[in-house]
Amino acid sequence: MPEAASRPTLEAVAARAGVSRATVSRVVNGEAGVREALAAKVRRAVQELGYVPNRAARSLVTRRHDAVAVVIAEPETRVFGDPFFALQLRGISKELTARDVQLVLLLMEGRDDHERVGRYLAGGHVDGALVFSLHLDDPLPGIIHGAGVPTVFGGRPGWAGGADSVRYVDCDNRGGAHQAVRHLVGLGRRRLAHITGPLDQTSAVDRLDGYRDLVPDAGPELVAEGDFTLAGGERAMRLLLDRRPDVDAVFAANDVSASGALRVLREAGRRVPQDVAVVGFDDMLPVAEQAEPSLTTVRQEIEGMGRLMAAMLLRGHGRVQDAAAGAGEAGPDRVVLPTALVRRESA
Amino acid sequence: MPEAASRPTLEAVAARAGVSRATVSRVVNGEAGVREALAAKVRRAVQELGYVPNRAARSLVTRRHDAVAVVIAEPETRVFGDPFFALQLRGISKELTARDVQLVLLLMEGRDDHERVGRYLAGGHVDGALVFSLHLDDPLPGIIHGAGVPTVFGGRPGWAGGADSVRYVDCDNRGGAHQAVRHLVGLGRRRLAHITGPLDQTSAVDRLDGYRDLVPDAGPELVAEGDFTLAGGERAMRLLLDRRPDVDAVFAANDVSASGALRVLREAGRRVPQDVAVVGFDDMLPVAEQAEPSLTTVRQEIEGMGRLMAAMLLRGHGRVQDAAAGAGEAGPDRVVLPTALVRRESA
Numbered sequence: 001m002p003e004a005a006s007r008p009t010l011e012a013v014a015a016r017a018g019v020s021r022a023t024v025s026r027v028v029n030g031e032a033g034v035r036e037a038l039a040a041k042v043r044r045a046v047q048e049l050g051y052v053p054n055r056a057a058r059s060l061v062t063r064r065h066d067a068v069a070v071v072i073a074e075p076e077t078r079v080f081g082d083p084f085f086a087l088q089l090r091g092i093s094k095e096l097t098a099r100d101v102q103l104v105l106l107l108m109e110g111r112d113d114h115e116r117v118g119r120y121l122a123g124g125h126v127d128g129a130l131v132f133s134l135h136l137d138d139p140l141p142g143i144i145h146g147a148g149v150p151t152v153f154g155g156r157p158g159w160a161g162g163a164d165s166v167r168y169v170d171c172d173n174r175g176g177a178h179q180a181v182r183h184l185v186g187l188g189r190r191r192l193a194h195i196t197g198p199l200d201q202t203s204a205v206d207r208l209d210g211y212r213d214l215v216p217d218a219g220p221e222l223v224a225e226g227d228f229t230l231a232g233g234e235r236a237m238r239l240l241l242d243r244r245p246d247v248d249a250v251f252a253a254n255d256v257s258a259s260g261a262l263r264v265l266r267e268a269g270r271r272v273p274q275d276v277a278v279v280g281f282d283d284m285l286p287v288a289e290q291a292e293p294s295l296t297t298v299r300q301e302i303e304g305m306g307r308l309m310a311a312m313l314l315r316g317h318g319r320v321q322d323a324a325a326g327a328g329e330a331g332p333d334r335v336v337l338p339t340a341l342v343r344r345e346s347a
Numbered sequence: 348m349p350e351a352a353s354r355p356t357l358e359a360v361a362a363r364a365g366v367s368r369a370t371v372s373r374v375v376n377g378e379a380g381v382r383e384a385l386a387a388k389v390r391r392a393v394q395e396l397g398y399v400p401n402r403a404a405r406s407l408v409t410r411r412h413d414a415v416a417v418v419i420a421e422p423e424t425r426v427f428g429d430p431f432f433a434l435q436l437r438g439i440s441k442e443l444t445a446r447d448v449q450l451v452l453l454l455m456e457g458r459d460d461h462e463r464v465g466r467y468l469a470g471g472h473v474d475g476a477l478v479f480s481l482h483l484d485d486p487l488p489g490i491i492h493g494a495g496v497p498t499v500f501g502g503r504p505g506w507a508g509g510a511d512s513v514r515y516v517d518c519d520n521r522g523g524a525h526q527a528v529r530h531l532v533g534l535g536r537r538r539l540a541h542i543t544g545p546l547d548q549t550s551a552v553d554r555l556d557g558y559r560d561l562v563p564d565a566g567p568e569l570v571a572e573g574d575f576t577l578a579g580g581e582r583a584m585r586l587l588l589d590r591r592p593d594v595d596a597v598f599a600a601n602d603v604s605a606s607g608a609l610r611v612l613r614e615a616g617r618r619v620p621q622d623v624a625v626v627g628f629d630d631m632l633p634v635a636e637q638a639e640p641s642l643t644t645v646r647q648e649i650e651g652m653g654r655l656m657a658a659m660l661l662r663g664h665g666r667v668q669d670a671a672a673g674a675g676e677a678g679p680d681r682v683v684l685p686t687a688l689v690r691r692e693s694a
Binding site (some may be wrong): 065066067075076080081083085086089090093094097100102103104105106107108116117119120123125164302 | 412413414423424427428430432433436437440441444447449451452453454455460463464466467470472586642
C-alpha cells in the first residue's frame with residue numbers, strides 16, 4: 001500500500017469521534033466555538049489514529065506559514081535585560097502556541113539592522129508581525145509597511161496619522177498617570193515630581209501629559225527625564241533631590257526606574273513613604289514586590305497586551321477560506337486597556 | 348534613465364575605493380582577510396555611493412536566506428528567566444550581525460511544540476540552526492535532522508553516536524569539575540558535597556563525573572540532584588544539610604544553584620567559607636559577583652561559545668561560490684573550550 005493511503009484522513013478522525021468534518025477542522029486549527037466535551041473527543045481520536053494535518057500542502061494553497069514574527073525595536077541586550085519584554089512575549093507565546101503558530105523572534109543589535117529585519121519580513125517567512133517599543137524616529141514602520149505583511153503594534157504609534165491607520169494595542173497611559181497623581185495628592189503631598197520615560201516613545205509622553213494635567217503649575221525643576229532603566233531612575237532622582245530637596249512625592253514612569261529612585265532616596269537618608277512617597281507604573285512582578293519598600297504602582301496588563309496583540313493579528317487566521325471570507329471577522333483595530341492603582345508600602 | 352541603471356554597482360565601488368572587485372565583495376559580505384585600512388576605504392566608498400548589495404537577487408542564485416534559527420530546548424519562560432541563555436544569544440547575535448545575517452529565535456512552550464519548530468526549519472526560512480539545552484530524550488535532534496538544515500549544537504549531544512556525527516561546541520565540563528574539587532581539597536576540606544544539574548543533560552553528567560573522579564569514595568548522601576535553578580539549589584542544599592550536617596564544602600553545578608545553596612546556608616547559620624566553602628560553575632555575571640559572599644566559580648566562556656557556534660555554522664557562508672568551492676573551508680567540527688577557576692570569597 002502506498003504510504004499516502006495509509007495516513008489517517010480528516011474523515012477518519014470525524015468518524016471515530018462521531019462529529020462533523022467541520023468540527024474536526026475547527027479543533028485541529030485551534031479555532032474557538034467548539035464545546036470542550038466535543039473538542040476532547042476529537043483530540044482523543046486524533047491521538048489514537050495518529051492524524052497529522054498536512055500543513056505543508058495546506059500552506060501551498062493558502063500561502064500560510066503558520067508563523068508570526070515579533071520585532072522589538074531595541075538592542076538584543078535590552079530585550080533580555082528588561083523583564084517587561086519577557087512578560088509581553090509570554091503573552092504572545094501562549095496565544096500563538098494555543099493556535100499552533102510558531103513565534104519567530106527577530107533580534108537585532110541596533111538601528112543599522114532594521115533593513116535586514118525588513119528583508120526577512122518581506123521574504124515570505126511569516127504571516128504577520130507584532131512590533132513593539134517603537135521610538136519616534138524609528139525607520140521600522142516604513143520598512144515594515146514596505147514589507148507588506150499584516151502588522152499589529154504594541155503601543156500607540158507616534159508618527160503623524162499612524163494612530164488612525166494601523167492596528168495597535170495600548171494601555172491608558174494618561175489615565176494611569178492620573179491615578180498615580182491623584183493617589184499622591186490624596187496622601188496630602190504638595191511637591192510632586194515626575195521621572196519620565198524616554199520621550200521619543202508615546203507611552204512616556206502620555207504619562208508625562210497625565211502628570212501635567214493634574215499638576216499644571218509644577219515647575220520644570222520637578223520633571224526629570226529618565227529612560228525606563230534602573231540607572232536612568234537613579235540619575236533622575238539625584239537631579240530632583242539636588243534641585244528640590246523639599247520634594248515629598250515622586251511618580252516614576254515605570255517600576256524599574258522607580259526602583260532606582262528608591263535606591264537613591266535610601267542612600268540620601270530619606271524615608272519612604274514618610275519623607276517621600278513613590279509611585280511606579282507597570283506592576284511588574286517581582287520588581288514591584290521585591291522593591292524596598294514594596295512599590296505602590298499603576299498596574300497595566302503586560303502579558304494580556306501580548307495575548308491580545310497576537311489574537312488581533314490572527315483574527316480569522318484559523319480559517320482555510322480566509323480569502324473567500326472577504327473582509328474578515330469584525331473586531332476593533334485599536335484597543336486601549338484600562339489601568340488600576342495597586343497599593344503597597346511606598347505610597 | 349531606468350532606475351536600475353542609476354544604482355551604483357560593485358564595480359563603481361571598487362573604482363572609487365581603488366581596490367579590486369574581489370576585495371569589495373569580501374568586505375560587503377563581512378568576510379575576514381581584508382586589511383582594516385582597505386576595508387575602511389571600501390566602507391567609505393559604499394557609503395558615498397549609496398551602494399546596496401542586491402541580496403534578493405543573490406538569494407535566488409544561491410538559495411540563501413541570510414538568516415539563522417536559534418532553538419533552545421526549554422520553555423520560553425526558562426529562556427527569559429535564566430541569564431545563561433541571554434549571554435549565549437548575545438554571542439550569537441554579535442557574530443551574525445557582523446555578517447548581516449538575521450537571528451531568528453524560535454520560541455516554544457513545551458515539547459509538544461517540537462514538531463512545529465521542525466516544520467519551520469524544514470520550510471526553507473533559514474540557512475541553518477543553532478540548537479542548545481538538549482535533554483537526553485528530546486525528539487528535537489531527530490526532527491532537526493529530518494528538516495535537513497545545517498546545524499551546530501551547543502553542548503555535546505548525549506544520544507548514542509551523536510557526539511561523533513554532529514558539529515558541536517562545548518566547554519570542558521569534566522575538567523572544570525576537577526578544578527573546582529581540587530581547589531576545595533587544597534583548602535583542606537574533607538566532606539565535599541555536589542549539587543548536580545539536571546542529569547538528562549550531558550553538561551550536568553560530565554560535571555558529576557568530574558566530581559566523582561576526584562572524590563571516588565564520597566557516599567551517595569553527599570550528592571543531591573538539582574536542576575540549574577535557584578529553587579533547585581535551595582532544595583538540594585537543604586537535603587545535604589539534613590543528611591550530612593558535617594558537610595564542609597559544596598561544588599554546585601552552576602552559579603544559579605550555588606546562589607540557592609548560599610541562601611540556605613545563611614538561613615541555617617553556617618558561615619561561608621569558614622564553615623562551608625562553596626564553588627559554582629559558569630562565572631556568570633552579575634550572579635557570581637553579586638552573590639553574598641561573592642562566588643568562587645569555574646569560568647566558561649558562555650558568550651564566546653555562542654560566537655563560535657555561529658561562526659562554525661556560517662563557515663564559508665559569505666562566499667557566493669559556495670557550491671563551486673566543494674567541501675568548504677577547513678576547520679574542526681567539534682570544539683571543547685577550556686575552563687578556569689575564578690577565586691572570590693566563597694571558597
